[in-house]
Amino acid sequence: MLRMSTLFLRTLRDDPADAEVASHRLLVRAGYIRRIAAGVYSWLPLGYLTFRNVERVVREEMDAAGFQEVHFPALLPREPYEQTQRWSEYGPDLFRLKDRKGADYLLGPTHEEMFTLMVKGEYSSYKDLPLSIYQIQTKYRDEPRPRSGIIRGREFVMKDSYSFDLTDEGLIDSYNKHRAAYVKTFDRLGLKYNIVSAVSGAMGGSGSEEFLAPCETGEDTYVLCEKCGYAANVEAMKTVVVPVDSKDIGALEEIDTPNTPTIDSLVEVLNAKFGGGFTGADTLKNVLLIADGKTICVLVPGDREVDLKRLQANLPGVQELRLFEDEDFAKNPHLVKGYVGPQGASKHSLPLYADPRIAPGSSWVTGANKKNAHARNVVNGRDFKVESYIDCAEVRAGDTCPKCANPVIIDRAIEIGHIFQLGRKYAQALDLTVLDSDGKSQVVTMGSYGIGVSRAVAAIAEQSHDEIGLCWPQEIAPAQVHIVATGKDDTPFDVAEKLALQCESSGLRVMLDDRRDASPGVKFKDAELIGNPIIVIVGKALADGKVEVRVRKTGERSEVLLADAVGAVSKLLV
RNA sequence: CGGGGCGUAGCGUAGUGGCUAGCGCGCCUGCUUUGGGAGCAGGAGACCGGGAGUUCGAAUCUCCCCGCCCCGACCA
Numbered sequence: 001m002l003r004m005s006t007l008f009l010r011t012l013r014d015d016p017a018d019a020e021v022a023s024h025r026l027l028v029r030a031g032y033i034r035r036i037a038a039g040v041y042s043w044l045p046l047g048y049l050t051f052r053n054v055e056r057v058v059r060e061e062m063d064a065a066g067f068q069e070v071h072f073p074a075l076l077p078r079e080p081y082e083q084t085q086r087w088s089e090y091g092p093d094l095f096r097l098k099d100r101k102g103a104d105y106l107l108g109p110t111h112e113e114m115f116t117l118m119v120k121g122e123y124s125s126y127k128d129l130p131l132s133i134y135q136i137q138t139k140y141r142d143e144p145r146p147r148s149g150i151i152r153g154r155e156f157v158m159k160d161s162y163s164f165d166l167t168d169e170g171l172i173d174s175y176n177k178h179r180a181a182y183v184k185t186f187d188r189l190g191l192k193y194n195i196v197s198a199v200s201g202a203m204g205g206s207g208s209e210e211f212l213a214p215c216e217t218g219e220d221t222y223v224l225c226e227k228c229g230y231a232a233n234v235e236a237m238k239t240v241v242v243p244v245d246s247k248d249i250g251a252l253e254e255i256d257t258p259n260t261p262t263i264d265s266l267v268e269v270l271n272a273k274f275g276g277g278f279t280g281a282d283t284l285k286n287v288l289l290i291a292d293g294k295t296i297c298v299l300v301p302g303d304r305e306v307d308l309k310r311l312q313a314n315l316p317g318v319q320e321l322r323l324f325e326d327e328d329f330a331k332n333p334h335l336v337k338g339y340v341g342p343q344g345a346s347k348h349s350l351p352l353y354a355d356p357r358i359a360p361g362s363s364w365v366t367g368a369n370k371k372n373a374h375a376r377n378v379v380n381g382r383d384f385k386v387e388s389y390i391d392c393a394e395v396r397a398g399d400t401c402p403k404c405a406n407p408v409i410i411d412r413a414i415e416i417g418h419i420f421q422l423g424r425k426y427a428q429a430l431d432l433t434v435l436d437s438d439g440k441s442q443v444v445t446m447g448s449y450g451i452g453v454s455r456a457v458a459a460i461a462e463q464s465h466d467e468i469g470l471c472w473p474q475e476i477a478p479a480q481v482h483i484v485a486t487g488k489d490d491t492p493f494d495v496a497e498k499l500a501l502q503c504e505s506s507g508l509r510v511m512l513d514d515r516r517d518a519s520p521g522v523k524f525k526d527a528e529l530i531g532n533p534i535i536v537i538v539g540k541a542l543a544d545g546k547v548e549v550r551v552r553k554t555g556e557r558s559e560v561l562l563a564d565a566v567g568a569v570s571k572l573l574v
Numbered sequence: 575c576g577g578g579g580c581g582u583a584g585c586g587u588a589g590u591g592g593c594u595a596g597c598g599c600g601c602c603u604g605c606u607u608u609g610g611g612a613g614c615a616g617g618a619g620a621c622c623g624g625g626a627g628u629u630c631g632a633a634u635c636u637c638c639c640c641g642c643c644c645c646g647a648c649c650a
Contacts, residue, residue: 010584010585010600010601011611012584012585012586012599012600013585013586013598013599013600013611014585014586014587014598014599015585015586016585016586017580017585017586017587017642017643018580018642018643019643020643020644028585029585035642037641037642038641038642038643091648093648093649109650110650139650141649141650143648143649144575144647144648144649145644145645145646145647145648145649147643147644152649158650160650210650219649308647309648415650418650420650448650450650452650486608486609487608487609488607488608516608518608518611519607519608519609519610519611519612520608520609520610521608521609521610521611521612522610522611522612523609523610523611524609524610524611525610525611526611537609539608539609540609548609
């Protein structure tokens with residue numbers, strides 16, 4: 001039983017000045033966490049109970065799915081990460097340190113290498129597969145900008161699993177098992193979430209989905225089609241290419257457009273010249289970039305920006321991407337800033353990547369590749385040739401769903417889980433092979449699956465709070481029932497104590513506010529701030545032999561006979 | 575790394591060159607109070623982020639450093 005009289009807890013009346021988002025503010029105020037350094041937090045008793053509840057749910061579901069738990073060190077030697085290039089590729093996000101002999105170590109940001117090597121050390125036959133193992137481990141990433149309390153920390157706890165299969169079909173099967181286990185886990189955690197298609201990013205691999213918990217303070221943006229259920233991270237959102245008939249479009253024609261280096265100024269001139277009707281969407285924006293040292297041109301409708309994240313996600317293999325700067329224009333005199341057009345790009349072997357909205361056959365107004373001139377009737381396929389279609393324009397609410405063509409909505413969310421079909425990248429690099437039934441050596445194919453355990457605590461807090469405090473789902477709350485004794489003499493305290501014991505013996509987790517020196521107001525405020533799902537008040541109503549039972553989330557209150565209290569509480573918790 | 579902001583007691587804050595750095599919450603002692611963050615009285619607690627400088631005098635002005643928060647870039 002948690003007794004408030006002795007619990008190591010100090011709640012704060014004011015919001016901490018450095019906390020912005022609800023989860024951070026309330027977890028600090030309610031005495032769950034304390035900041036130690038940027039992105040590094042301690043868990044106090046209430047917080048740690050909550051954290052362990054989340055961890056328990058995750059572990060139970062992993063075990064139930066037949067995955068086996070292991071535990072690696074957080075402190076790791078350099079060598080395995082050298083073999084997969086990540087010692088260098090991971091960059092400054094990797095916490096690196098040296099031991100007294102000067103040998104390189106790191107604090108693990110993720111453990112693909114260790115899992116792969118562990119399996120390699122033990123298994124060598126296809127008969128041992130499939131295998132899925134996991135750990136719940138503290139991870140370290142020296143984030144450029146930790147933020148939002150425990151949502152994005154530099155030290156955090158993650159459950160990471162890895163599956164090992166001989167065949168691609170096997171991988172898909174393991175992937176689906178994890179997916180199902182994740183659904184169960186997040187359902188039990190009481191989280192609202194969407195499963196969205198994602199890009200696999202730095203981890204490599206093919207299929208990848210994210211579990212996103214919608215909330216305003218989330219840092220991921222995703223699209224959702226409310227009609228058909230299509231959901232995707234904006235980076236992975238697909239745009240359908242619809243070719244346009246261009247037979248009736250006249251020949252390319254140059255037009256004088258003095259002093260119109262921007263889309264807005266161009267639209268203005270066009271409308272003045274041709275009697276209106278033009279918008280930014282009729283113009284073609286040619287954005288020049290340097291991709292790994294090579295100049296490329298990206299075509300988007302004039303009313304849209306290029307989304308660099310989407311672009312990079314869809315340009316496979318490109319490590320470094322940046323926009324053209326003035327000095328780049330200076331080096332390339334054929335590219336006239338403000339008047340770039342795709343016609344003639346092939347002459348300079350400039351590759352054109354087009355957003356699918358620049359459909360084959362579509363006609364545009366665009367730059368004429370010389371100052372103060374534009375061209376109209378510039379037709380894709382006739383006047384310029386696109387190297388490939390690539391999703392790269394900013395995504396907007398109301399864009400067309402690639403599945404059912406209805407408008408999509410855009411929402412923000414916290415990423416609470418991510419599942420990948422990694423494939424053979426790590427197994428290849430670390431030479432994890434098994435003998436197949438023909439006695440031939442085969443590279444194993446892997447999946448990787450993560451749940452942010454500490455982040456899930458914050459995500460639940462984000463989704464489950466109100467103005468006055470936290471409102472935990474019962475499985476996660478520090479206690480299921482929070483019993484408050486109020487009054488001057490011993491009776492309510494004795495009754496509350498007895499009731500607490502009864503609740504406990506009927507299997508409930510109980511917190512008892514047995515403080516004699518705190519006023520009722522303080523106890524009520526604390527109970528509401530702490531956020532256990534049921535609050536029972538032993539006080540005034542005792543005169544009628546009753547106690548008051550409150551549901552934290554709904555505010556619903558009722559008085560029940562003392563003898564019926566345990567039953568009433570249990571019933572509300574079902 | 576770019577832009578903005580902040581750093582004064584455990585927490586929230588006042589104090590823009592001048593006496594012993596002020597207030598609220600929290601904490602300690604005593605009395606009172608006990609259904610919505612109680613009242614009175616007394617008390618403890620601050621190298622004013624650090625260093626250097628300007629000045630008769632610096633929390634306050636200048637420079638450097640450190641730390642933190644927010645936006646952007648970046649990010650399983």
